[in-house]
Amino acid sequence: MSVPTEHLLGLAAILFAIGMAGFLTRRNLIVVLMSIELMLNAANLTLVAGARMHSKVDELSLAGPILAIFVIAVAAVEAAVGLALVIALYRRKQTVSLDAVSELRD
Amino acid sequence: MADLLFYLMAALATVAGVGVVVARSPVISVVSLLASFGALAVIYLLAGYQFLAAIQILVYGGAVMVLFLFTVMLLNLGDPDVTSGQTEPLFHGSRRSLIGLCTATVMGAAGLVAVLRVAWNEMPSVLAIPEGGLDPLDQLAAQMFTRYSLPFEAASVLLLATAVGVLVIAKRNRPGEKAFPSRAVAAEAAPTAPAAPQPASKPLPEPGPEPEEVLS
Amino acid sequence: MNSLWLIPALPFVGSVVCGILHALTLKARKANPEAHGPSALAGFVAMGAIGAACVFALQAFFAIRGDTTSVVSDPWAWIPIDGTNTANVAMLVDRLSGAMALVVTGVGLLIHVYASSYMKGDPGYAKFFAYLNLFVAMMLILILSSSLVGTFVGWEGVGLCSYLLIGFWYDKQDGWPAVAGQKAFVMNRIGDASFLLGMFLLFTQLGVGFDYSAINEAAASRAGGADNGMLALAALLLFGGACGKSAQLPLSTWLPDAMAGPTPVSALIHAATMVTSGIYLVIRLNPLYAMAPDVMYVIAVVGALTAFFAASSALVQRDLKGVLAYSTVSQLGYMFLALGTGAWVAALFHVITHAFFKALLFLGAGSVIHGMHEEQDMHKMGGLRRHMPRTFATFIAGAAALSGLPLLSGFFSKDEILAQVFLQGGPMYLLWGLGVVTAMLTAFYTWRMVALTFFGPERFDVDRVHPHESPPLMTVPLMILAVLSVIGGVMGLPHVVGHLFHVPHYLHDWLEPVTRAGDQILHRGPAPHLADSTEWLLLGFASLIAFAMAHRGFHTHKHGLIGEETMQAKHPAAAGVLSKAWGLDEAYQKAIVAPFKLLAVFIAVVIDQLGIDGAVNAVGRSAQAAGTKLKRFSDGSIAGYGLWMGAGAAVLALVLTWMGA
Numbered sequence: 001m002s003v004p005t006e007h008l009l010g011l012a013a014i015l016f017a018i019g020m021a022g023f024l025t026r027r028n029l030i031v032v033l034m035s036i037e038l039m040l041n042a043a044n045l046t047l048v049a050g051a052r053m054h055s056k057v058d059e060l061s062l063a064g065p066i067l068a069i070f071v072i073a074v075a076a077v078e079a080a081v082g083l084a085l086v087i088a089l090y091r092r093k094q095t096v097s098l099d100a101v102s103e104l105r106d
Numbered sequence: 107m108a109d110l111l112f113y114l115m116a117a118l119a120t121v122a123g124v125g126v127v128v129a130r131s132p133v134i135s136v137v138s139l140l141a142s143f144g145a146l147a148v149i150y151l152l153a154g155y156q157f158l159a160a161i162q163i164l165v166y167g168g169a170v171m172v173l174f175l176f177t178v179m180l181l182n183l184g185d186p187d188v189t190s191g192q193t194e195p196l197f198h199g200s201r202r203s204l205i206g207l208c209t210a211t212v213m214g215a216a217g218l219v220a221v222l223r224v225a226w227n228e229m230p231s232v233l234a235i236p237e238g239g240l241d242p243l244d245q246l247a248a249q250m251f252t253r254y255s256l257p258f259e260a261a262s263v264l265l266l267a268t269a270v271g272v273l274v275i276a277k278r279n280r281p282g283e284k285a286f287p288s289r290a291v292a293a294e295a296a297p298t299a300p301a302a303p304q305p306a307s308k309p310l311p312e313p314g315p316e317p318e319e320v321l322s
Numbered sequence: 323m324n325s326l327w328l329i330p331a332l333p334f335v336g337s338v339v340c341g342i343l344h345a346l347t348l349k350a351r352k353a354n355p356e357a358h359g360p361s362a363l364a365g366f367v368a369m370g371a372i373g374a375a376c377v378f379a380l381q382a383f384f385a386i387r388g389d390t391t392s393v394v395s396d397p398w399a400w401i402p403i404d405g406t407n408t409a410n411v412a413m414l415v416d417r418l419s420g421a422m423a424l425v426v427t428g429v430g431l432l433i434h435v436y437a438s439s440y441m442k443g444d445p446g447y448a449k450f451f452a453y454l455n456l457f458v459a460m461m462l463i464l465i466l467s468s469s470l471v472g473t474f475v476g477w478e479g480v481g482l483c484s485y486l487l488i489g490f491w492y493d494k495q496d497g498w499p500a501v502a503g504q505k506a507f508v509m510n511r512i513g514d515a516s517f518l519l520g521m522f523l524l525f526t527q528l529g530v531g532f533d534y535s536a537i538n539e540a541a542a543s544r545a546g547g548a549d550n551g552m553l554a555l556a557a558l559l560l561f562g563g564a565c566g567k568s569a570q571l572p573l574s575t576w577l578p579d580a581m582a583g584p585t586p587v588s589a590l591i592h593a594a595t596m597v598t599s600g601i602y603l604v605i606r607l608n609p610l611y612a613m614a615p616d617v618m619y620v621i622a623v624v625g626a627l628t629a630f631f632a633a634s635s636a637l638v639q640r641d642l643k644g645v646l647a648y649s650t651v652s653q654l655g656y657m658f659l660a661l662g663t664g665a666w667v668a669a670l671f672h673v674i675t676h677a678f679f680k681a682l683l684f685l686g687a688g689s690v691i692h693g694m695h696e697e698q699d700m701h702k703m704g705g706l707r708r709h710m711p712r713t714f715a716t717f718i719a720g721a722a723a724l725s726g727l728p729l730l731s732g733f734f735s736k737d738e739i740l741a742q743v744f745l746q747g748g749p750m751y752l753l754w755g756l757g758v759v760t761a762m763l764t765a766f767y768t769w770r771m772v773a774l775t776f777f778g779p780e781r782f783d784v785d786r787v788h789p790h791e792s793p794p795l796m797t798v799p800l801m802i803l804a805v806l807s808v809i810g811g812v813m814g815l816p817h818v819v820g821h822l823f824h825v826p827h828y829l830h831d832w833l834e835p836v837t838r839a840g841d842q843i844l845h846r847g848p849a850p851h852l853a854d855s856t857e858w859l860l861l862g863f864a865s866l867i868a869f870a871m872a873h874r875g876f877h878t879h880k881h882g883l884i885g886e887e888t889m890q891a892k893h894p895a896a897a898g899v900l901s902k903a904w905g906l907d908e909a910y911q912k913a914i915v916a917p918f919k920l921l922a923v924f925i926a927v928v929i930d931q932l933g934i935d936g937a938v939n940a941v942g943r944s945a946q947a948a949g950t951k952l953k954r955f956s957d958g959s960i961a962g963y964g965l966w967m968g969a970g971a972a973v974l975a976l977v978l979t980w981m982g983a
Contacts, residue, residue, distance in 0.1 A: 003109050003112045006222070007116075008149075009217075011120070013218050013220075014214055015119060015142075016214060016217060017210045017211060017217070018126075019123065019127075020210035020213050020968055022127035023206075023968065024206025024964055024965055025207060026127065026197060027194070027195065028183075028196070030178060031127070034174060035126065037166075038139065051240065052153050065155055065241040069158070069161060069250075070257060070261055072161055072162070072165050073261045075166075076170050077265060077268045079174065080268055080272050084271075084272040084276035087275075096183060098959070102957065102959050198961055202961065205965060210968070213968070213971065216975035219979050
């Protein structure tokens with residue numbers, strides 16, 4: 001594949017913006033969590049692009065993919081905790097809407 | 107050929123990403139996200155990151171997305187009309203949504219401008235993908251367990267803590283048990299009738315499987 | 323000789339033990355409010371501690387006869403000041419401190435014995451002895467320290483104990499004793515500040531540290547030299563400290579109020595020991611004062627004025643202890659008058675005899691008050707000699723000594739002071755005249771007190787009050803003190819009388835090593851003597867006025883209150899002024915306390931409440947207002963938080979892009 005790095009990074013920027021838009025506009029908590037996953041993936045894509053750019057045949061840049069793996073692990077953790085919170089919220093309020101949770105105000 | 111595939115997958119990832127955000131049904135969002143992740147996995151593969159692509163499919167497609175889907179199904183959110191009886195607005199109020207959209211646009215534009223501003227032609231040229239890919243497993247593992255062993259251990263501790271934390275958060279309160287996480291509910295329920303079911307909780311169809319089980 | 327440390331240490335240990343006993347008593351009282359606990363032991367502990375200290379003081383006293391004039395313990399380097407100077411503390415027993423220590427422990431022991439009976443049944447019995455023992459320990463430190471620093475520790479310590487003991491009955495008489503204690507403490511603080519300043523000035527001027535021997539030597543070496551003004555100022559400041567502790571004008575007002583404390587306290591602290599520490603200090607530093615004649619004049623004038631002022635105030639007091647309090651101030655004035663003329667020996671002589679007879683009078687007054695069920699007003703006494711014969715007899719001995727009736731101790735000591743003043747001549751004749759008038763007043767008020775208390779009709783409610791003699795534990799110390807009051811003069815017989823019996827002036831010879839340096843500066847040769855005839859004349863004159871005024875005072879008042887009422891009717895203004903002690907207290911109230919309170923109110927309201935509190939409140943209010951404005955950003959909506967976070971990130975991204983990072 002001879003796609004230049006900037007195209008990978010541009011795709012990452014677009015995906016990040018889409019995720020951010022979802023994060024900022026959607027009311028459904030599950031969709032918000034998914035938007036966050038989308039943003040994390042965009043970040044991963046930049047890591048991959050950077051690693052690919054800096055790799056040479058005899059000297060591979062592995063920090064990028066390793067960091068991406070850690071990001072995936074953390075994203076999984078985040079999803080698990082977030083969804084557990086969604087379930088707890090649903091138990092109390094029968095809804096997954098962000099509008100329903102404003103207890104932090106007090 | 108590979109380049110064409112990349113742009114195809116890029117378009118797919120973008121369209122699916124938009125689908126995630128705009129879909130009315132959470133189920134469609136989940137499936138769109140799954141498609142987006144799959145497209146990204148292909149891009150990783152095209153870029154030479156085979157192991158990463160496998161992880162992407164395994165962890166994201168196999169575990170995280172199943173977890174999402176499971177939660178949606180569990181809470182019976184597939185059809186919003188069924189749960190609430192009326193159509194709730196998908197987005198926040200128009201003003202807030204507009205601001206959010208603008209913010210996201212600014213963010214994306216900033217990213218794109220940053221990409222464009224860099225003098226990429228001075229950067230090293232794209233290399234041909236070697237046989238083992240750009241993330242050969244042996245080198246990756248060697249790095250992971252030597253140079254990055256501390257973050258690795260930290261990640262494992264994080265996973266363990268998450269397993270316990272999720273168990274506690276999502277645990278179903280049985281009658282008579284102390285309610286969690288809300289202290290307010292406990293304070294209301296405990297003195298009057300400890301045996302009474304939680305006033306605000308609708309019993310789930312069946313005890314939900316713990317999310318971390320899916321993870322592991 | 324390190325056993326010298328034991329002299330102050332023993333009472334200190336006694337004090338700690340008594341304090342523990344008091345704590346145990348309080349614990350026992352928690353269970354049973356009537357319980358006495360182990361507090362009865364405290365009297366024995368305290369007496370044992372003082373007795374043991376007395377024995378060690380005697381041992382030290384016998385060690386300094388003959389050629390040895392002083393013994394000193396190993397010094398303890400307390401505060402290193404600079405390369406050469408260190409503030410040492412050591413126990414020094416010389417001719418002066420040995421005598422004082424004997425008086426303190428001896429009279430202290432008698433008063434402890436007395437108090438063990440007097441304070442019986444008081445809920446704070448053990449506490450009382452803890453304070454009293456602590457006082458003795460501090461007094462001994464004051465006296466025995468070989469340096470000004472050590473003396474200052476004792477100086478502050480006795481001030482503290484005085485405060486504690488004056489306010490001992492802080493919950494009685496509407497809290498008056500507590501107020502009196504505070505007054506004493508504050509007045510003493512003024513003097514103490516002066517003491518400290520004098521000490522520092524002395525250090526900077528002489529630069530030889532704080533040891534008395536070094537200070538005296540350095541001061542003597544600068545005698546007669548020019549440019550000694552600052553040294554004189556240091557001496558004056560130290561005398562200011564002495565004024566506070568010894569209740570001299572203008573810091574005299576606390577001592578009459580100090581009578582709010584239990585009577586043994588008045589006897590021990592406010593008559594026999596603590597109030598004489600000012601005299602002790604001046605004698606101790608006699609070369610320093612001898613080389614500052616102007617300061618000596620000030621001391622003499624202050625002493626004479628105080629003596630007259632207090633004696634005249636004592637004339638009209640109705641409170642039995644009040645008379646004795648003013649009398650004490652007056653006698654202290656005599657002592658300072660003596661010091662002002664360089665009569666160190668006469669001053670110490672009067673300190674010792676005064677300790678005997680004034681302690682006796684106070685303890686006798688305590689016995690009377692005890693027998694009269696806590697009545698102190700002499701107008702409500704009378705005819706008590708039939709009810710308390712032993713108290714009466716000893717009280718008469720004390721009164722005779724105080725009023726200077728011939729051959730008693732007070733006669734000789736007071737006469738020596740007056741003779742020394744007379745000897746100075748010149749303007750000192752004025753002070754001598756004042757001293758003679760004071761002696762007349764003293765004889766008058768003393769016998770007025772005796773007459774009102776023990777003679778005349780019984781003016782108390784016979785049905786309610788049954789005066790009774792005090793138990794032997796109280797009367798035996800009275801008798802011992804009475805004997806000492808009578809024969810105490812033997813230690814310092816006047817020149818002419820001594821010649822008759824071939825008896826020297828014991829005290830003069832005894833104290834000679836201490837006062838030698840000062841005397842040499844003052845006289846530059848043998849001390850001048852009065853001619854024998856003059857001396858006889860003065861003795862006769864003193865006897866005459868003592869007898870005459872005693873007779874006058876006694877007979878005016880022996881028939882009850884007639885004398886008092888005539889006095890009131892004839893000179894109402896004078897009686898009013900005198901009963902208020904020349905209005906000094908009120909003047910202080912108006913001139914110092916009231917403006918000070920005004921200032922305090924000003925600071926409290928304007929500076930504190932408006933200024934400081936205002937600033938603090940303004941800060942608080944502005945934070946509150948800012949919070950009110952800002953709280954809508956924190957509305958609990960997760961989407962809102964997310965929006966702000968996203969906006970922040972976008973701005974950051976813009977900035978980074980702009981900078982080309």
